[in-house]
Amino acid sequence: MDFYSRQITTLIEQLSKLPGIGAKSAGRLAFHIIGMPENDVSALADAIKDAKANIHYCKECFTFTDAELCPICADDARDHSTIMVVENVRDLAAYEKTGKYNGVYHVLHGVISPMAGTGPSDIRLKELMTRLSKEDVKEVIIATGSSLEGETTAMYISKLIKPTGIKVSRIASGVPVGGDLENIDEVTLVRALSGRTEL
């Protein structure tokens, strides 16, 4: 692509390293950025550097934060004896948005996936066990996704925790609220059936 100036080629290369951004999108983004007002470009570049420089893991739950403890772990009003285990920070955010969960979290930063070469030691599982051994935890709610990897990870964690005597639960999986049954896949329908509750 030597018909582009070096700075453009470099920018396209850098952008296409980001997840979900292919060569075409990277080109579109690069030209958009070049066409943006100078102030907006600075704001974007500074936001990138600023986040990287100031954000790190919460030493307790491993979510991203700019303090030693994240606002959730630092909040005495939350129930620190209930830990919800999530795959990533976006899943934590999804549950926080509901406003219906008052416990704390543990972010694994991944799932066990033999296909992707991710084993138990590649996610923040050791750190979870350390927490359980040091804190007075009554329940661990496993909220990994309902994908094969999410289920495998949930099973693995539950087997690991069971011997400690701490209660382990799994979020329900079934038909999403408001969904027409005809649009739901068979696996979910079977899961909803076997997980039925008495009324």
Place this chain on the structure above:
Amino acid sequence: MDFYSRQITTLIEQLSKLPGIGAKSAGRLAFHIIGMPENDVSALADAIKDAKANIHYCKECFTFTDAELCPICADDARDHSTIMVVENVRDLAAYEKTGKYNGVYHVLHGVISPMAGTGPSDIRLKELMTRLSKEDVKEVIIATGSSLEGETTAMYISKLIKPTGIKVSRIASGVPVGGDLENIDEVTLVRALSGRTEL
């Protein structure tokens, strides 16, 4: 989203201003960036600032370049009497990749689109007419897209140039090479029929 630290919220906001990046993608990108090695993050932020600081329009054809004239306009081996008019720099790049065009370009940076509120004065049309009046141009090839806006723009430019006596042509539109007819939309099939050439 006050469960994210300020730096994360700012980064997500900045990223979601980019075209084609919604709130969800912005979140995913932000967390990916925070997890990237420090050097890679600097390289990305610097590439953004560097491109913005050093890239501007070629004073002749309005493509992006870091010099006064882009490499194509500065190349005496190219045919400066043939100008291909394109919507944007990506379209210029697409034709350059073919290696089969030896003329020069003119980048409009947009198309005439009444729906989007873009008129003839919002694209680099005046600059094209100035070029035609100053240089010795023999042919203008209009290579805007075959969308409604692209066709409208092509018609508008052709009417503008006709009185000058300069030859105006339009790239052919029809069935893409290697495409099965059954997968091609009807409008394209009709266009290919009416644009048929004798063998």
